[in-house]
Amino acid sequence: MSILSSIFAVLAQTLSIYSLVLLVRVLLSWFPNLDWSNPVLATVSSITDPYLNAFRGLIPPLGGLDL
Template sequence: MNLLITTLATFVTFYSYLLIVRVLLTWFPTINWYNQPFAALAQITDPYLNLFRRIIPPLGGMDFSPMLAIILLQIVGGGLQAI
């Protein structure tokens, strides 16, 4: 059981890092999200981010859904590490 919880906590941490990289890369408008490795990053992170984009649509050109997604992952990761 301990191995499962540790693995899940590690996955949540790694996925949080992927989301942060995804958000940072959106600051560069010349990135083509259809080329590798950016397409793979988008395929991995977009399904999770789309859940939050339905809740919080972009306001004034700013997408706040990644912030909510990362906060939720941090809460889950903290809960897993506390166990």
């Protein structure tokens, strides 16, 4: 049972880190003049965009806001 709880702990920590990176990506999207070719920003974008693109197809932008 210890192995299973360790797996769940690692999964929970991974999801927590991904949620934090996703929050950073959303907050950075509020600044339109950022240079997304920066290696750090490009990495954040490449990690989070597949997840965000799934919802962009479902929820259309409303008045310039990308919900």
